[in-house]
Structures are given as structure tokens and as C-alpha cells.
Amino acid sequence: MPPSKLPPTIRQRRLGAELRRLREHAQLTATEAARRHGATQSRISSIESGGYPVSADRVRNLARLYDCVDEPLITALAGMTGGRTHGWWEEYRETLPSGALDLAETEHHARSMRLAMAVHIPGLLQTAEHARALVRDVVPPFDPPAVEHRVSFRIKRQAVLYRERPTRLTAVVHEAALRIGFGGPDVTRAQLAHLLAMSEREHITLRIIPFGTGSYPGSGAGIAYFQHQIQHLDTVQLDMETDAGFVESPPALARYRAVLDRLEESALDPIKSRDLIHHIAKSI
Structure with missing residues (x-):
């Protein structure tokens, strides 16, 4: 183009x-x-x-x-001027939905991120094998090259957590996402080990909502809240299977901040969250 x-x-x-x-x-x-x-x-x-x-x-x-x-x-x-951002995601422009590229660009520019997931591990914290198992489950199925193309994109997005000044990430994940077992026992054990390792990083906070909590504000929808230089320019992305939907109106931003606040209040603290992940990993 x-x-x-x-x-x-x-x-x-x-x-x-x-x-x-x-x-x-x-x-x-x-x-x-x-x-x-x-x-x-x-x-x-x-x-x-x-x-x-x-x-x-x-x-x-x-x-x-x-x-x-x-x-x-x-x-x-x-500070948002200057034409297009020629980020790595541009190489995927002809092959992936525009929402996926928008997500990568938004993650790249965010000062910090707050995530909440009910049945999936956040993409930024997935191993390649776990991501591969998820992409293979899409209906209708992708052919093998398309699967690998999407997995490579997801893994490249994770660079924001490894750069010199990494993006701060707070993730709330329901226990269900840890136990579903995408890809089988070996993939699941490796994924849980990766979560534990990432949760030890200073800029990452991982909190688990255990079974029996009794509520999950937000109806189980995946939420990614991107915090920017000023709150007015924050963005929310709602998890969708094949694309990304974005929300930016001030009332909606306020609502999702409140939802995330309640989810974080319902979750275990980081130490107890790691203990639960260890327990689940040993039971697999």
C-alpha cells in the first residue's frame, strides 16, 4: 500500500x-x-x-x-504529532487485522498498563507454546503458517516489558485461566513457571482471583487499560477473539477504572498469588 x-x-x-x-x-x-x-x-x-x-x-x-x-x-x-510511527508492527499491516496493529502501537506508547483476564493468560505474559495453542483453537482454524505469523506478532508485542525502561504492568487473572490447560500439561506447567518468573520483575504485578471469591466485576470480559501521560488520554481495549475494540470516552474510562479497582480488591496479593500458582503447577 x-x-x-x-x-x-x-x-x-x-x-x-x-x-x-x-x-x-x-x-x-x-x-x-x-x-x-x-x-x-x-x-x-x-x-x-x-x-x-x-x-x-x-x-x-x-x-x-x-x-x-x-x-x-x-x-x-x-507530543503525539510527527506522522506515522514506523514501529515493528507495520510489517504486519497487510496480514493482520488493523485492531491488532493498533493494540501493539498503544502498548508501545503506554506509560503503564492494567489488565484483567478471566479465562486467558494476558498475551504479554504468554509463552510461545501457550500462544500457539490458543491461536490453533480459533474457529475457523488458521493454516500452520498463519498460526506462526500470529504467534510471532504476539511474542514481539512483549518487547515493551523488556526494553531499557519497561512499561509497568499490573495484571489481574482469574484462577480459571491458570487451570484450563491450553496445550496440555507440559505447556501449562511451562506457562505457569513463566508467570512466576515474570511476576518477580520489579515492574510487573500479578494478582490472582481465586475460585470462591463470589464475584467478578465486568462480566468476565478481558480489559486492558493503557495509562498515558495524562488521564484524559488513557485508552481501554476490550478483548476480542480476532480483533481489538478500543474505548476512549471519559465516562467509559472512569467506568473501567472502577471495574479494575474492584477486581484488584478481589484478588490475592502478589505473594499469595505466587503461592497459588505454585500450588496449581504442582497439581498438574
């Missing part, structure tokens, strides 16, 4: 959406904003859809035009 035809990234779309919110808050139409900014209405619309790259200076000029005085927000938005 020629560069000019590439769809905007999730980061570009979010920047455009935030500029549109600022314009609407200022009660300006796109036509009025274009006239005052010295641009065309189509250019303003293209910026707001993420289809036209903008500079940090243009973002600041538009913010002033829209009477925005929230300097932390303006600084954060200016």
Missing part, C-alpha cells in the same frame, strides 16, 4: 479526535475553525480524522484558537 494511502494509526486518530473535541467545546464549526486558522474546511476535517499529519506548532495554534488553557493536555497532544 503506497504511503499516501496508508490509513491513519490509532495515535493519529486519537489526536484528531481530541482536536475535534476541543473545537466542539469552543462551539466552532469546522468551517469557522478553518477560516480563523487560515486553512480549508477539508483540511480541518482531514486533521480531525487523523488523515493529515500535523506539527506540534499547529496543534498548539489550534488549541489557542479553541481557547484551551489546559497546558498539560496541550503538551501531551503536541
Whole structure:
């Protein structure tokens, strides 16, 4: 796909959406904003859809035009400029759903992450064999090369946990996800050992919700909450089998923060969580 035809990234779309919110808050139409900014209405619309790259200076000029005085927000938005992020995930653009690429890009830029999973180990904490077993279970099934392609993508996403300044991760996982046994006993034992090793890392907090807790706020849906420089720019991704759905409205973000807070309150502390993982591993 020629560069000019590439769809905007999730980061570009979010920047455009935030500029549109600022314009609407200022009660300006796109036509009025274009006239005052010295641009065309189509250019303003293209910026707001993420289809036209903008500079940090243009973002600041538009913010002033829209009477925005929230300097932390303006600084954060200016930091989202600069065109496409040529990350490793771009090599998968023709072969994987766009939501998968959006997920990798969002993980790359997040300051920290909060995850909650009921029946799956978070992808960022999966071994290759465990991931392979999951991908093979998809209906309709992928052929072997497609399985390996998706596994390689999932493992590459995990680089955010190993870089020089790794992303901080808090994961709440239900005991069910530890016991389902995807891939058989050997794969499960290796996966549990990997979870224990990762949970010892300073930037990773793993907490288990045991059977018998009595509730699981959020109806069991997988939730990934990405925290950014300022809370207003946080993002939620809801777990789907073959793609990724994103939520970014302030009321929805507040709701999912509350859900994650309750899940973390229901979970065992990190030490007791490791003890439970050890116990399950010995019973396999």
C-alpha cells in the first residue's frame, strides 16, 4: 500500500479526535475553525480524522484558537504529532487485522498498563507454546503458517516489558485461566513457571482471583487499560477473539477504572498469588 494511502494509526486518530473535541467545546464549526486558522474546511476535517499529519506548532495554534488553557493536555497532544510511527508492527499491516496493529502501537506508547483476564493468560505474559495453542483453537482454524505469523506478532508485542525502561504492568487473572490447560500439561506447567518468573520483575504485578471469591466485576470480559501521560488520554481495549475494540470516552474510562479497582480488591496479593500458582503447577 503506497504511503499516501496508508490509513491513519490509532495515535493519529486519537489526536484528531481530541482536536475535534476541543473545537466542539469552543462551539466552532469546522468551517469557522478553518477560516480563523487560515486553512480549508477539508483540511480541518482531514486533521480531525487523523488523515493529515500535523506539527506540534499547529496543534498548539489550534488549541489557542479553541481557547484551551489546559497546558498539560496541550503538551501531551503536541507530543503525539510527527506522522506515522514506523514501529515493528507495520510489517504486519497487510496480514493482520488493523485492531491488532493498533493494540501493539498503544502498548508501545503506554506509560503503564492494567489488565484483567478471566479465562486467558494476558498475551504479554504468554509463552510461545501457550500462544500457539490458543491461536490453533480459533474457529475457523488458521493454516500452520498463519498460526506462526500470529504467534510471532504476539511474542514481539512483549518487547515493551523488556526494553531499557519497561512499561509497568499490573495484571489481574482469574484462577480459571491458570487451570484450563491450553496445550496440555507440559505447556501449562511451562506457562505457569513463566508467570512466576515474570511476576518477580520489579515492574510487573500479578494478582490472582481465586475460585470462591463470589464475584467478578465486568462480566468476565478481558480489559486492558493503557495509562498515558495524562488521564484524559488513557485508552481501554476490550478483548476480542480476532480483533481489538478500543474505548476512549471519559465516562467509559472512569467506568473501567472502577471495574479494575474492584477486581484488584478481589484478588490475592502478589505473594499469595505466587503461592497459588505454585500450588496449581504442582497439581498438574
